[in-house]
Amino acid sequence: MTTPLDHPTILRSNLGRMRQLGAGHHIVEHWKAERLTAIGTAPLSIWFIVQMLRLGDADHKDVVQWAGKPVNTVLLLSLMILTFHHMQMGLQVITSDYSRGKNKTILDLIIKGGTFFLGLLSVISILKIALAPAKK
Amino acid sequence: MSDIRETFYVGHTSDGSLKKRPMSPHLQVYKPIPSMSLSILNRITGAALSFGSAIMVAWLASAAKGPKSFKKVQKVTGSFPGQLVLFGFSASFFLHFIRGIRHLVWDSTAKRLEKEEINQDSKIDMISISALTLGLWTIIIGKKLGKKKK
Ligand code: HEM
Numbered sequence: 680m681t682t683p684l685d686h687p688t689i690l691r692s693n694l695g696r697m698r699q700l701g702a703g704h705h706i707v708e709h710w711k712a713e714r715l716t717a718i719g720t721a722p723l724s725i726w727f728i729v730q731m732l733r734l735g736d737a738d739h740k741d742v743v744q745w746a747g748k749p750v751n752t753v754l755l756l757s758l759m760i761l762t763f764h765h766m767q768m769g770l771q772v773i774t775s776d777y778s779r780g781k782n783k784t785i786l787d788l789i790i791k792g793g794t795f796f797l798g799l800l801s802v803i804s805i806l807k808i809a810l811a812p813a814k815k
Numbered sequence: 816m817s818d819i820r821e822t823f824y825v826g827h828t829s830d831g832s833l834k835k836r837p838m839s840p841h842l843q844v845y846k847p848i849p850s851m852s853l854s855i856l857n858r859i860t861g862a863a864l865s866f867g868s869a870i871m872v873a874w875l876a877s878a879a880k881g882p883k884s885f886k887k888v889q890k891v892t893g894s895f896p897g898q899l900v901l902f903g904f905s906a907s908f909f910l911h912f913i914r915g916i917r918h919l920v921w922d923s924t925a926k927r928l929e930k931e932e933i934n935q936d937s938k939i940d941m942i943s944i945s946a947l948t949l950g951l952w953t954i955i956i957g958k959k960l961g962k963k964k965k
Contacts, residue, residue, distance in 0.1 A: 714922060717915050724908070728951070735958060736893060739882035746878065759871075766865045773858060794865075801872045804879035813881035 709768055716765035723758040743812045752809040756802060763798030767791060849937035857914040860907035867904040902952060909947040913940050 734745060745751055767790060774786045807813075826836040845851065870892070877884035891897050917940060921928060927936055 714919060717919060721912065721916065724912070728905075728908075732951075732954060732958075736889065739878065739885040742878050742885070746875075755875075759875075762868060766861075766868065769861050770865055773862065797869060797872050801875050804872070804875040807879040808875070813879065815881055815883075 709772075713765065713768045713772070716761045716768070719761040720758065720765055723754060723761065726754060727758055743808055746805060746808045747812060749809075752805060755805050759798060759801040759805065763794050763801070767794040770794070848934065849941055850933045853910070853914055853937050853940060856910055857918075860911040863907045864904070864911055867900075867907065870900070870904065902948075905951055906944070906948045909944045909951075913944050913947070 730745070730751075734742060737745070746755060770790045771787055774783050774790065778786055821835075824836045824838075826834045828834050874888055874892070877888040892901060917936065920926075927933065
């Protein structure tokens, strides 16, 4: 009735084959880091929304003054760094589910490049606003 | 065997012969329920927020560049299409935020994981997401109207 499937003749257990899928702890670390960055961004992003509400459509001078206050600078930097770290790992989870092999490598490089660029741009911008604000 | 995940599909029939086990049913077969929709929406909003974060970076970078660039970005974000995008951004954020916290609670307590509980909590989450989004925009629009009166 049921035609037996041709089964690989290699003498390896299913567990042995599965083990090749991950490099020991690094998947657990990825999972943990995704959650730790989430715990960090959660309060920071609520803080950011409240600040945006307070600033409203404030002009350049007010925004520079706000971002230049040391505590705000640190919170802004933390928010952006954690968010981009969380985002890069999260997007990589998605590509792992829908692509593999060469395609996944290329997608992950694009993701890493994109998040690195945007993350660094935000960090430099925040530092510039705080330390050497543009007047004109 | 072309895909290593097929190792999961190896099963046995009662006479001991090997059999390829079935895949899960196709998505279209199920009637969507809140927990399912929210689950996939968490992924979709995660991806959407990634693009949305570029808005935050543009805002910061323009402020770093100077008042002129800052005005330009403000003009875009303040326009009607810009406000619509920000509305979508905020709705996506609140969904991902509320469901993210739900994930953290599941992962740290291993509670509320029964089918009934998941469906109850999904409904609660939908209500909080809507309340947060509408609340935020009530404040924003209220502020705008208040300014116009002055
Ligand atoms: C703008 C900011 C954010 C971006 C761009 C972002 C992006 C992402 C992405 C792309 C994923 C992967 C989704 C998936 O695997 O289906 C993800 C997962 C996750 N995010 Fe975020 N996220 C942000 C903010 C947050 C916040 C504030 C929280 C905290 C409550 C959070 C909690 C989580 C959790 C717990 C997961 C894992 C969910 C799972 O395993 O399915 N995220 N995020």
